[in-house]
Amino acid sequence: MPELPEVEHVVRALSPLVTGRRIVAAELNLKRIAPGISRAAFDRRLRNSLITSVGRRGKYILFNLESGHTLTTHLRMTGKFVSLTHDQSLPPYAHVVFYLDDDRRLVFCDMRQFGRMRIFTKPPKEIAALAPEPLSDEFTETYFLETLSRSRRPLKHLLLDQTRVLGLGNIYAVEALFLAGVSPKKAANKLSKPRARKLYQAIRDVLQEAIDAGSTLRIDLADGNGSYFETPERFWRVYEHEGEPCVNCGTPIRRIVQSNRSTYFCPRCQR
Numbered sequence: 001m002p003e004l005p006e007v008e009h010v011v012r013a014l015s016p017l018v019t020g021r022r023i024v025a026a027e028l029n030l031k032r033i034a035p036g037i038s039r040a041a042f043d044r045r046l047r048n049s050l051i052t053s054v055g056r057r058g059k060y061i062l063f064n065l066e067s068g069h070t071l072t073t074h075l076r077m078t079g080k081f082v083s084l085t086h087d088q089s090l091p092p093y094a095h096v097v098f099y100l101d102d103d104r105r106l107v108f109c110d111m112r113q114f115g116r117m118r119i120f121t122k123p124p125k126e127i128a129a130l131a132p133e134p135l136s137d138e139f140t141e142t143y144f145l146e147t148l149s150r151s152r153r154p155l156k157h158l159l160l161d162q163t164r165v166l167g168l169g170n171i172y173a174v175e176a177l178f179l180a181g182v183s184p185k186k187a188a189n190k191l192s193k194p195r196a197r198k199l200y201q202a203i204r205d206v207l208q209e210a211i212d213a214g215s216t217l218r219i220d221l222a223d224g225n226g227s228y229f230e231t232p233e234r235f236w237r238v239y240e241h242e243g244e245p246c247v248n249c250g251t252p253i254r255r256i257v258q259s260n261r262s263t264y265f266c267p268r269c270q271r
């Protein structure tokens with residue numbers, strides 16, 4: 001599943017292609033991609049809309065329209081956008097097709113069909129409730145310290161709660177805790193301020209590092225086959241390294257399960 005840094009790269013690839021384009025027609029071929037709206041209404045809401053910008057909130061991709069509506073897309077497991085010229089045939093699993101005014105089609109393909117789209121004027125709860133963007137100025141150290149002090153949950157749980165700290169999936173949460181030298185089991189409100197500051201910096205570092213590394217991601221909007229994210233394995237410091245020596249101290253990395261997700265950590269470096 002793509003994490004925030006990968007979605008950021010999809011937005012960067014989409015933006016120059018569709019910003020300033022008008023949607024001539026919108027074809028919803030698989031209804032479950034946009035629940036709660038008929039095929040006709042989907043087309044009606046989007047037809048003749050100018051796309052003023054493409055943005056992101058967490059892992060939601062936002063197409064902002066001149067009409068005041070926003071079309072959001074969550075890629076989930078295998079969702080991807082493909083941009084086609086008028087003479088190219090549709091790729092497999094082409095569930096939504098947007099006809100644009102430059103004779104191109106923006107196609108949403110999704111083999112597993114978990115991707116979701118929604119059209120709204122006012123952000124729905126699941127978007128409005130998201131914590132500040134982790135790399136924005138709103139995600140301040142003060143915000144983070146206060147968020148920790150208000151929770152007795154184990155840090156790993158808190159870091160995965162997107163309404164408190166946005167942008168960390170399981171891998172990045174595990175890596176950030178390792179970088180900061182903090183135990184994933186520690187209660188959030190028991191973390192000292194200096195260590196909380198270290199964790200704050202580690203969160204921003206792992207995400208920034210992933211975004212920078214993502215410049216090598218092959219997000220090719222002209223390619224209708226495969227997934228965006230079939231990339232060579234990234235280097236993780238502790239994630240999926242159970243039993244292997246810690247890169248800092250050589251102690252074997254341990255794996256535990258927290259809320260049904262695997263947590264990897266060094267019992268010596270992370271207290």
Ligand SMILES: [Zn+2]
Pocket residue numbers: 246247248249250251266267268269270
């Ligand atoms: Zn260690």
